[in-house]
Amino acid sequence: MNLVLAFASLILLIHQTHSNTCIAYASYSGNETDRAALLAFKNKVFENIQGSMSSWNESVSHCNWLGVSCSHRHARRVTALDLPNQKLVGTIPPDIGNLTFLRSIDLTANQLRGHIPEEFGRLFRLNTLILTQNQLGGEIPRNLSSCVGMRYLYMNINRLSGRIPDELRYSVERELTDFTVSKNDLIGGIPIWLGNGSSLIQLGVGDNHLRGRIPVELGSISKLEFLQLGSNNLTGHIPSSIHNLTTLVYLDLVGSNLHGEIPPEIASYFPRLRGLYLTENRFSGQVPHSLPNATGLEVLCLSFNSFTGNVPVNLGNLRNLKMISFSQNQLQAGPDGLSFLTAFTNCTKLKVLDFGHNKFTGEIPAFIANLTDTLQRFYLGSNQITGNFPSEIEKLNGLQVLTLYNNSISGEIPHGIGKLKNLTVLYLWGNKISGTIPSSLGNISHLLELELQYNQLEGEIPPSLGWCRQLLVLMLSDNNLNGTIPKEVVGLSSLSVYFVVARNFLTGPLPLEVGNMSQIVYVDLSDNMLTGEIPSTLSQCIMLQYLDMSGNIFEGSIPPSLRTMTGLQYVDLSRNRLSGQIPIYFENFIVLEGLNLSFNNLEGEVPQEGLFKDTKRIWITGNKDLCGGIKELGLPACKVRNTKKQRKLPKLKLSIAVIVSFFIVLACLIVVVYWRRKSMTRPSTALPTKERFQKVSYAKLRQATDEFSPSHLIGQGSHGSVYRGMLDGNRLVAVKVLNLRQKGAFKSFLAECESLRNIRHRNLVNIITVCSSIDFTGAEFKALVYDLMQNGSLEQWLHPSENQLDMPKLNLRQRLGIAIDVASAIEYLHHHCHTNIVHGDLKPSNVLLDHDMVARVCDFGLARFLHGKPNLDASQCQASSSGLKGTIGYVAPEYGLGGTSSLQGDVYSFGILLLEMFTGIKPTNVMFEDGWTLHEFVKTAQSKSLLKILDPSLLSMEYPVGIRNDQINDANTVRFEENVVVMMRIGVLCSMILPNERMDMTNALSKLVAVKEKFLKHGM
Incomplete structure (x- = not known):
């Protein structure tokens, strides 16, 4: 018996030991499996910027790694992987399927590519999978249906293709709560099995290539709150079964090609509805009068359809309404005209009120003064509204955009409109408004766009408009304005899109201050009575593309200074009194599509190259003394004078030229010999700078930078360091101190001095002075002193360091402005300097931003001067020095093969x-x-x-998470995408591998400016 008990005890002990060993081994195996899977993830996914995965190392437990959470019950088993907005780049490895305890994965807003691994199907405990806003492609894995506990599935804003797998219906039928795959490239129809998901709360399949009808089975999703089917190619009506979705909060069917009428009882179907987006379909019939019963509605968008009839008068019941848009329909006013607007006085949260582009008649009622102060955008343009301009509008203090254009409104613009301090856009064009332009408009300091054209305004242009320091667009054409163009207005440096005063009765000269509009794109002064000469300062408008000065009394010759305006695309100087010859520099305007010089007093020979070869691009009729040109112009040949005196004159000129040339060459030789001898004796002081740079002592720079303290160090490069300093007690400067022990530093110093001594441009860094001296130890000291750019470099804004992560992100408008600034600087160096200059090291760290976020290109240490025949394309000229250097990633490919410095190299960078x-x-x-x-x-x-x-931070600024569309309408989304496509295409064309395939800098600049014009025209 004892033997039996002893044997049993031994067996039990062995069993327990084996079990414990198995448990320990299983635990160990699971831990190591999870850790190995995470390390495999790290090896496949690299951080783009922020170094967020630096904590993923062997010295700490993987449960303490950033973004990793572990179970409390099962030691060291990973339950969550949350790494959103970390700018991760790479692919998701299949090893992720070994994390079998995972319940949540969030990799939102990274740059992951490749396919979604099939191994995700092993994660049977997975509750949440968020892969939004990456670059993932391929099809949605079918075995995701094995994730039986899945509730939240977000894969929108990727490149997924194929159909929505039928296998997912099992997940939908069980636990799936949120299912979103919007903004991919999915095809096919919307699966009817989606209607089996009784637990679904959010369903988003919009912005794909789905087609067919909306399945009636969707009405079975009894708990659905968010339904987004917009931007597909659906057909048919809204199925009646969808009315069963009584819990629906947001319904988005934007741009789905649906038609028919909206059911009159739609509000009673969705008592919890907060957002209804039916924009850009083909709905017809009347606006449902039951809509006011959906008292929780915050956004109501029915624009771009074919609705008819009247607007429901009781929309004021929607007390929570923030945005209502009925634009681009065929709605009409009832017997009481626009009295339905009265109802909106009850909507105290209203921000956007849009009834533009309909058939409304009647007058704007005075009670609009009772609308809420929160109202920011008020649209009634393109209707049939009559009556006087309502003075009560001045009480809408929060108004930012007011559009009443293309109506029949009469009367005067009230002086009180100047009280709208927040107004940025005022469109009143195409009415019958009379009287003068109120001077009080100058009080609206935030005004960006003012369009008053096609009215009956009279009197002078008020100089007070010059106080609107942010004005981008000013259009006053087709009125009865008289007097002169105020220099305060034409000198507004902010005017950068349109300045149009055509077809008025303006007199006097065009003020010299016109040159202050250096960024203006479109100028139309035609059909007035302006006099005097064309001001030479017009050449400072370097961004100008369209110039129309026709139908005035301008006289004198066409200024030689206009030769720098190579970005012009259309010029009309016809019907004036201009004299002299047609400038030959017009031959070099390669983007100029039209030049109208007809009906002037021009004389002499017509050029024959460039656009003068094409009779469809030039108009020169009405100039009696022109001759020559191409045969198709039909002009008489230019006379050849053969008098004896004139035959002797060329010989005399030739003799004088030979003698003068001899003395010039002799003088140059003497100077070269002198400088050679001087440079051999004292090479360190031979600086190619002019005396206009007042030199500063080493001691003064040492004091300005607190003895070159490390706390003042703001940058360090291959040839020296840059320090922040205060010069003369009140001027912030950047001091670049050369490290003369570094090979090439002195050469870099000479190159930068030579480059900057004669060039001036608003987008080039401004050099104040230089220092060539001896420091306190007796060593040679050389430094360059610049104005300090207070907003640092573009590099810091695009890729902030760990201690700069709280910096705000650059929005699309800022990035576009910086791109234009940099392009302007490089285009100036390439085409408008006495000798063409190649920068040689263009990169974000060499683009500085001043206090107004204006970009300035710096660091000319690798600059090269191009020398070649004047009639050659500068891109074909050879560089003046060899040994080219630059920065990896930005250097043109041909440089690595021994190619010489060229303009195309800068274009690539x-x-x-x-x-x-x-x-x-x-x-x-x-x-x-x-x-x-x-x-x-x-x-x-x-x-x-x-x-x-696109940079995820930029995309999130344009489309905040959780907001479908808080703009005017979805046309803004389309414009945003179009502008991004154009800008990216410019970048691709500039960075082509072969130099001769790259876009010219002038062309690139003009296209970027065109994007800016569209961008601002639509108020984006």
């Missing part, structure tokens, strides 16, 4: 910089290997959607 600005990805990112470059990355994305590779 600019193209890469442009792509980096809008993708947020450095060209040296680890994802670029084996010939895969940033250029190829963007070029490949062009065939699909460039928005998917």
Whole structure:
């Protein structure tokens, strides 16, 4: 018996020991499996910027790694992987399927590519999978249906293709709460099995290529709160079964090609409805009069349809309404005209009120003064409204946008309109408004766009408009205005899109201050009575594309200074009294599509090159003394005078020229010999700078920088360091101290001095002075002193360091402005300097931003001067020095093969910089290997959607999470995408591999300006 008990005890002990060993081994195995899976993830996914995965190392437990959470019950088993907005780049490895305890994955807003691994199907405990806003492609894995506990599935804003897998119906039928795959490239119809998901709360399949009808089975999703089917190619009506979705909060069917009438009882179907988006369909019939019963509605968008009839008068019941848009329909006013607007006085949260582009008649009632102070945008343009301009509008203190254009409104603009301090856009064009332009408009300091054209305004243009320091657009054409153009107005530096005063009765000269509009794109002064000469300062408008000065009394010759305006696309100087010859420099205006010089007093020979070869691009009729030109113009040949005196004159000129040339060459030789001898004796002081740079002592710079304290160090490069300082007690400066022990530093110093001594441009860094001296130890000291750019470099804004992560992000408008600034600077160096200059090292760290966020290009240490024949394309000229250097990622490919410095090399660098600005990805990112470059990355994305590779921070600013559309309408989304496509395409064309395939800098600049024009025209 004892033997039996002893044997049993032994067996039990062995069993327990084995069990404990198995448990320990299983635990150990599970821990190591999870850790190995995470390390595999790290090896496949690289951080683009922020270094967030630096904590993922062997010295700490993987449960303490950033973004990793572990179970409390099962030691060291990973339950959550949350790494949103970390700018991760790479692919998701299949090893992720080994994290079998995972309940949540969130990889939102990164730059992950490749396919979604099939191994996700092993994660049977997975509750949440969020892969939104990446670059993932391929099909949705079918075995995701194995994730039986899935409740939240977000895969929107990627590149997924194929159909929505039928296998997902099992997940939908069980636990799935949120299912969103919007903004991909999915095809086919909307699966009817989605209606089996009784637990679904959010369903989003919009912005794909889905087609067919809305399945009636969707009405079975009894708990659905968010339904987004917009931007597809659906057909038919809204199925009646959808009315069963009584819990619906947001319904988005924007741009789905649906038609028919909206059921009159729609509000009673959705008592919890807060957002109804039916924009851009083909709905017809009347606006449902039951809508006011949906008292929780915050956004009501029915624009771009074919609704008829009247607007429900009791919309004021929608007390929570923030936005209502009924524009672009065929709605009419009832017997009481626009009295239905009275109802909106009860909507105290209203921000957007849009009834533009309909058939409303009657007068704007005075009670609009009772509308809420929160109202920001008021649209009634393109209707049939009559009556006087309502003075009560001045009481809407919060108003930012007011559009009453293209109506029949009469009367005067009230002086009190100047009380609208927040107004940014005022469109009153196309009415019958009379009287004078109120001087009080000058009090609206935030005004961006003022359009009063096609009215009956009279009197003078008020000089007070010059107080609107942010004004971008001023259009006053087709009125009865008289007097002169105020210099305060034409001198507004902010005017950068339109300045149009055509077809008035303006007199006097065009003020010299017109040159202050350096960024203006479109100027129309035609059909007035302006006199005097064309001011030479007009040449300072370097961004000008369209210039119309026809139908005035301008006289004198066409100024030689206009030769710098090579970005002009259309010029009309006809019907004036201009004299002299047609300037030959017009031959070099390669983007000029039309030049009208007809009906003037021009004389002499007509040029024959450039646009003068094409009779469809030039108009010169009405100038009696012109001759020559191409045969198609039909002009008489220019006379050849053969008098004896004139035959002797060329010989005399030739003799004088030979003698003068001899003395010039002799003088040059003497100077060269002198400087050679001086440079041999004292090479360190031979600086190619003019005396206009007042030199500053070493001691003064030492004091200005607190003895070159490390706390004042703001940058460090290969040839020296840059310090912040205060010069003369009140001027902030940046002091670049050369490290003369570094090879090439002195040469860099000479190159920068030589480059900056004669060039001036608002987008080039301004050099104050230089220092060539001896420091306190007796060593040679050289430094350059610049104005300090208070907003640092573009590099810091695009890729902030760990201690700069709280910096605000650059929005689309800022990035576009910076791109234009940089392009302007490079275009100036390439085409408008006495000798063409190649910058040689264009990159974000060499683009500085001043206090107004205006970009300035700096660091000319690698600049090269191009020398060649004047009639050659500058791009064909050879560089003046060899040994080219630059920065990896930004240097043109041909430089690596021994190519010489060229203008196309700068264009390549600019193209890469442009792509980096809008993708947020450095060209040296680890994802670029084996010939895969940033250029190829963007070029490949062009065939699909460039928005998917846009910098996530930029995209999140344009489309905040949780807001479908808080703008005017979805047309803004389309315009945003179009502008991004154009800007990316410019970057791709500038960074082509072959130099002769790259876009010219002038062309790139003009296209960027065109994007800006569209951008601002639509108020984006």
